[in-house]
Amino acid sequence: MPRPEACRYMKSHEWVSLEGGTAVVGVSDFAQGEMTDVVYVDLPKVGGKVKLGLACGVVESVKAAFDFYSPVSGEVVAVNEGLAKDPALVNRSPLGDGWFFKVKPADPKETESLMDWGKYQDFVKAAARP
């Protein structure tokens, strides 16, 4: 499980972590709290292509549906099958067992344009302010 400090973040609250040559993606702890109980996650298929900033999945919670925007471009090499059986993993462990899918990045440097942990925390504080 990546440390939150080691991830990069989208303004739409997806995280990406580079582990070796693979990028792992999911939604942040803040996002899962905002979504409320996740009951269904629609993921892209293995072998499919995703592009940074483009919607590639849907998260359904009890309250609403949320588009998932890929925080990285490349080919999907694995999806988290555990989410089909237990979508609440997203709430319980958003950076761990609740990961979404893994990508072979087209450009490993691409995610450097995203927010680091410090910037993301500032962003969340501003977003959470009523």
Next chain:
Amino acid sequence: MTATTLRRTPIYESHKRLGGKLVDFHGWELPVQYEGIIKEHLAVRERCGFFDVSHMGQVFVEGEDSRAFLEKVNTNDIGRLVPGKAVYSHLPNERGGVVDDVIVSCLGARRYLVVVNAATADKDFAWFKRQAQGMEVRLANRSDEYGMIAVQGPKAGALAAADFPAVASMKRFCALEIEVFGQRSFITTTGYTGEDGLEFIVPAGIAGRLWDDLLSKGRSSGAAPCGLGARDTLRLEAGYLLYGQDIDDDHSSLEAGYGWVVKFDKGDFLGRSVLVEQRDKGLKRKMTGVRLLEKGVPRPGCSVLAGDRRLGSLTSATYSPSLQAGIGMGYLDGDVPVGARLSVELYGRRLEAEAVKTPFYRRGHAET
């Protein structure tokens, strides 16, 4: 809208202390959840849940003509309501639509309490004043003076009875005038969850104290504070209407599938002739329950189709924690029989569904 303009209930400090996730609900700052909607939902189904419903309104009706007045503005039979009893009812308009859905409690001879929805409290009161013209009726909108706490679930009665022994002998839809911390209050055995339970209507100054006190006593038997999220999933499973979403000034009680609250034989009331005509000629559209047969969560506004023909759209829809399936209801054209194959359009996809009877859930078991 900023936080400073939102209204807070007298239980606000407790919500913050309990870690409630506060949202703007029609201008009120209320918790959507504390620990999780599904967890809170199941706490109510299996044990006991607490809801802050202080945003709801209280209108007191007194005077010589109070009964005749309430008979006129309600579809249900207020004339048969004896002191100590309560009834769910609709307030009809002259066009057959619904001004609000309410619970009327008879507190004594010519003395009634009408609990109205938060967003409609002012509209209802203005409506009441207009309809009461020429009648010997005293109306008081005391919504701001009271806090309201719903304690719901199979363990709610025993929990309340420990402190208020009179509750033990109350059946469903009873009303009791009682002192809470020495102040005149009301308990009704009513709710919005489909479980047995009760609602406390207490002066705002003691609402927070009652919430903290009862909740801490209930913790050992698994009581949990519950937010608006669970309130919505519970009420929809129970087939209860949400005013402004499922019914409004342009939909009738009959169309909403609530013919049982319309008592045609009680004498005249507002909109009666329109409702008689609807009853006799048949309805063009009717509230119909829908259950998804595949994965997905329907949302209000989703179209419902039979084949390629659009029958209507869902007014309420969600994920049902008890059925572990997507459920919804909406006004569909014609008479759609239970079991009819339908589809629900969600983000451009058509998901398989079927028409089902409501409620989706009855105390103790899910309808299958």
